[in-house]
Amino acid sequence: AxxxxxxxxxxxxxxxxxxxxxxxxxxxxxxxxxxRVKGFDSMLSRTLIAARTKLVRATLDIAGQIRGLMKTFGLIVARGIGGKFEANVCGLLADNAALARIILPLLEAWRGLRIQATALGRQLLAEARGSQKCQLLCRSPASALLPLPPT
Incomplete structure (x- = not known):
C-alpha cells in the first residue's frame, strides 16, 4: 500500500x-x-486473545473505579482477587445504603465482565491445549524461560 x-x-x-x-x-x-495473508484460524485466535484482553482491562478499570469512588468516602478496599474483592466491597458497603445504591451496579457489571473474561480464557486454554504448535513449544527446553500467560 x-x-x-x-x-x-x-x-x-x-x-x-x-x-x-x-x-x-x-x-x-x-x-x-x-x-502474506494470515489464515482464518490464526485470525480467530488473535480475535479471541484481543477480546479476552479487552474484557480483562475493562474488569480492572471498573475495579479501580470502585476503589476510587469508595476511597472518596474514606472506605479503603483491601487488596483481594476475585471473590475477595467483591466480599471486601460488600463488607464496607454494609452500613452505607446510599453509597451501596451507586457502587452495587458497578460491582454487578464487574462480576459479569469477570464471568465473560473467564469463559474466553477457558476457550483460549482449550485452543492452546488442542494446538500441536503449542504442545511443541511447551515441550521445548526454552519454554521454561518464558513467563506463563495469566489465567
Missing amino acids: RHAKAALDMAANKTDANDADGLAHLAEVGFFREV
Whole structure:
C-alpha cells in the first residue's frame, strides 16, 4: 500500500478515477509486493486473545473505579482477587445504603465482565491445549524461560 501510494502521489491530478487508473497500471506492470495473508484460524485466535484482553482491562478499570469512588468516602478496599474483592466491597458497603445504591451496579457489571473474561480464557486454554504448535513449544527446553500467560 505504501509503495502504491508513493507511486500515485507523483500524479498531477488527484482524482478517484486517476487513482483507479494508476492502480490498474501498477498491477499491469507488476509493481506490487506480495503480502502474506494470515489464515482464518490464526485470525480467530488473535480475535479471541484481543477480546479476552479487552474484557480483562475493562474488569480492572471498573475495579479501580470502585476503589476510587469508595476511597472518596474514606472506605479503603483491601487488596483481594476475585471473590475477595467483591466480599471486601460488600463488607464496607454494609452500613452505607446510599453509597451501596451507586457502587452495587458497578460491582454487578464487574462480576459479569469477570464471568465473560473467564469463559474466553477457558476457550483460549482449550485452543492452546488442542494446538500441536503449542504442545511443541511447551515441550521445548526454552519454554521454561518464558513467563506463563495469566489465567
